[in-house]
Amino acid sequence: MKNAEFREAFRKEHIPFYYWGIGHMLMNFLLLSLPLMAFVLKITSPSLSELLLIPLTVVLGNLVVFIIHKFILHRKIKFLGFAYKIHSQWHHRFYTHDHLVWDSTKDFFIIFFPIDVILGFLVLFLPLIYFILVPILSTNGVFLVLATSCTYFIGYEVIHFISHLPEKNILMKVPYFRFMRNYHRIHHNPALMSEYNFNIVYPFFDLIFKTAYKENENVSDSLSGKKA
16 A cells, blocks of 8 residues: 555545644644643752762663664564554555655654553553662752753653754754654655664664664764764
């Protein structure tokens, strides 16, 4: 089935007639931003050692995304088959490296995380992290980790959305956005999607685990602004 045919069939079968793409996008950001602001308000005069938890959380978030993306979203695992289906069989067929851009806001349905995933993050993951960290870290440290986690999730949604914008969009004048769009486009090649370019916000662990696909130039050189 050609991409255009798959898109049309998917829209008819899976996207409800009442779906509002802009509302979906705004709801995701609202749900993540409200707890983020609440966590930030709990932080008072953090020390340098506490602030160092921010980059540490970002790095761990990058690793979590890598693991989930590579081993759950692109592998058939018992009891998690729905994740593989939504990501590999739906998202990657709707958006290929040759057809990376959405046609209308209705197509946001298969770009942004479902709202129930956001709710799961808020009511399951964040409380779990909170109760794990409370005996270990200071109050500032706990809320810095929680706030950074929300910020990283928002960053993921933003960069992933930007990666599905047209190549001539004004945001592509920003080298980082242009690089990540091309990096993600490579991941949407059906021949490469299961093995390469799993990070979305920054390809840190792709570089470490050598899953960063080098198309025409070295990824690490491209990120540093050097020519291969």
